[in-house]
Amino acid sequence: MQDLVTIDDFKQYKRINSTENDDRLDLIIKSVSAYVKSYCNRFFNDYAIQEKTEYLNGRDKEFIYLQEFPILTLTSVHTSIDGGTSYTELTIGTDVYIDEETGQLIKADELPFVTTGTGHKSVKVVYTGGFNEIPEDLKLACLDLVDYYRDSGFIPKKQVGPNTTENQLARQTTDIGLPPHIRRVLDLYRTFKI
DSSP states (O other), X not given: OOOSSOHHHHHHHHTOOOOTTHHHHHHHHHHHHHHHHHHHTSOTTTTTTSOEEEEEOOBTOSEEEXXXXXXXXXXXXXXXXXXXSSOEEEOBTTTEEEETTXXXXXXXXXXXXXXXXXXXXXXXXXXXXXXXXXOHHHHHHHHHHHHHHHTTTTOSEEEETTEEEEOHHHHHSOTTSXXXXXXXXXXXXXXXXX
């Protein structure tokens, strides 16, 4: 799994010249990248070059959404009525087409992909999708999230000398543990399994 930002990105963003905390930063960056990918239900950059095989339920559906978008290349689309034991290939551009920006795979005849059999693994799609370069707003949200965890922004109360102070950012954080400004950006990229 590829990280969404690098140590160099973060050090440039925060104007850090030292290598003293690189191991800790690397761990936080890997964790933040995994968290953002899980929260958004997509991988962003892992399948931009490497092909992905995705299995979907196409029973009684004229269109379905692929997980990684924008779609960069569409290699093949197959349908199955027996849960993926055997497949029939569809012709791209004739039987099926794709909206590259949204990741929507659409049957050209406006009929469902399959109408009989099981919906489990009824559509198999091989493609590349996502981003070769992470969008700047997403990158900034990831850098802010790395800084949030690096600076312990998630801790509700901080000890400053003999005094305990309320962490205002932690109070504003949503119930899922994200500061509002980061959540707003991540929600723009979030997909939901259907």
